Amino acid sequence: MTSASPASDTTRLGADFLSVVARLNRLATQRTRLPLPWAQARLLSTIEDRGEARISDLAELDHCSQPTMTTQVRRLEDAGLVTRTTDPGDARAVLIRITDRGLEVLAQARIDRAAVIDPLLEQLSPDDRDALTSAVGVMRHMLDLAQNS
Template structure:
C-alpha cells in the first residue's frame, strides 16, 4: 500500500484539480493561475528560475510572465544581487486575483464535500493538515551528513 500511496494521492489530487477547473470560469487560465501561485510561493524570482520550476523554456516563461505583467498581476524589478537580471514578483492585484481563483475553485468542489458525512469531512480536514505539514517539511532544507 505504501508504494502506491504517493501515486494514488497525486492522481486523485490531479483529478480534483481538473474537476474544479472544469466547473468554474476563471479570470485567467489554469496555467497562468498556477504560475501566479508559484510566484506567490517563491517570492521575487528570476524568469530562468520560474522556467526551471515549470519545466519550460525561458522564452516560453517570458511570454507567460509578460501576459501576467500586462494584466497587472506581476511586476519586474532589478535583482539587487545582479543588476543585469530582473525579479518577477506578484502585485496586490495578483494576490487578489489568485485569492478569488482559489475561492471560486473551492466553491466548485463544495457541493461534493457537502454530500459527505461529518466523519468523512473531518477525515479530509485532518488530511489537509497532514498534507500541509508534508509541504512544510518538503520546503525545509535538509542537511546531508557523511
C-alpha cells in the same frame, strides 16, 4: 500469500494520492470560469509561493524554456498581476513579484474553484469531513517538509 512491503505501500499511496489530487484539480478547473487561463493562474500561484523569483528559476520549476516563461510573465505583467524589479544581487537580472491585484485575482480563482468542491464536501459525513480536515493538515506538513529539504 506474501504481504506488500512498506516501500511498495508508500509508493502506491503516493501514486493514488497524486492521482486523486490531480482529478480534483481537473474537476475544479473544468467546472470553473477562471479570471485568467489555468496555466497563468498556476504560474501566479508559484510566484506567490516563492515570494519573488527570476524568470530562469520559474522556467526551471515549470519545465519550460526561458523564452516561453518570459512570454507567460509578460502576459501576467501586462494584466497588472506581477511586476519586475531589479535583482539586488545581480543588476542584470530581474525578480518577478506578485502584485496586490495578482493576489486578488489568485484569491478569486481559488474561491471560484473551491465553489465546485464545496457542495461535494457538504455531502460527506461529519466523520469524513473531519478526516479530510486532518488530511489537509498532513498535506501541509508534507509541503513544509519538501520546502525544507
